[in-house]
Amino acid sequence: MPQTMNRRLFQGVVVGALLATASLGNARADELAVDAAWTRASVGRTGAAFVTMSNHGSASDRLVGVASPVAANVMVHRSFEENGSMKMEHVAAVAVEPGQRLEMAPGGLHIMLMNLKQPLKKGDQFPLSLQFERGGTKEVTATVYGPGAMEPK
Numbered sequence: 575m576p577q578t579m580n581r582r583l584f585q586g587v588v589v590g591a592l593l594a595t596a597s598l599g600n601a602r603a604d605e606l607a608v609d610a611a612w613t614r615a616s617v618g619r620t621g622a623a624f625v626t627m628s629n630h631g632s633a634s635d636r637l638v639g640v641a642s643p644v645a646a647n648v649m650v651h652r653s654f655e656e657n658g659s660m661k662m663e664h665v666a667a668v669a670v671e672p673g674q675r676l677e678m679a680p681g682g683l684h685i686m687l688m689n690l691k692q693p694l695k696k697g698d699q700f701p702l703s704l705q706f707e708r709g710g711t712k713e714v715t716a717t718v719y720g721p722g723a724m725e726p727k
């Protein structure tokens with residue numbers, strides 16, 4: 575399809591221009607935005623936090639690290655179903671493509687908070703730090719909702 579080819583060509587030109595800009599020392603840190611950080615009231619010493627990541631830039635970026643002062647061990651996990659039971663695995667890096675809005679949610683990608691240092695109570699807020707390969711470190715504030723919340727409310 576000619577339209578697709580034209581778009582590809584256009585994207586190539588834009589990426590080339592951005593790379594030229596980046597080589598001049600411009601970090602372009604605001605192309606990657608993180609918002610809607612939330613979690614559920616904790617039961618026990620484990621919690622799961624969720625964020626939405628939007629890539630407003632023209633180059634792909636990757637989430638490569640997560641941290642929070644509320645838990646001793648913090649990492650990105652992915653939940654999935656296998657043979658009828660829910661499992662989860664560690665995800666070393668999460669790609670966020672140009673124009674993509676990636677929403678973490680219960681049952682999918684989440685930020686696992688292991689060995690919580692304090693209970694997460696409904697209404698509390700706490701800092702979450704997300705490290706991106708290109709966009710650098712983003713600090714966001716997560717809000718705690720009820721124990722069974724499936725979305726930030």
Ligand SMILES: [Cu+2]
Nearest residue numbers: 651662684686
């Ligand atoms: Cu998990």
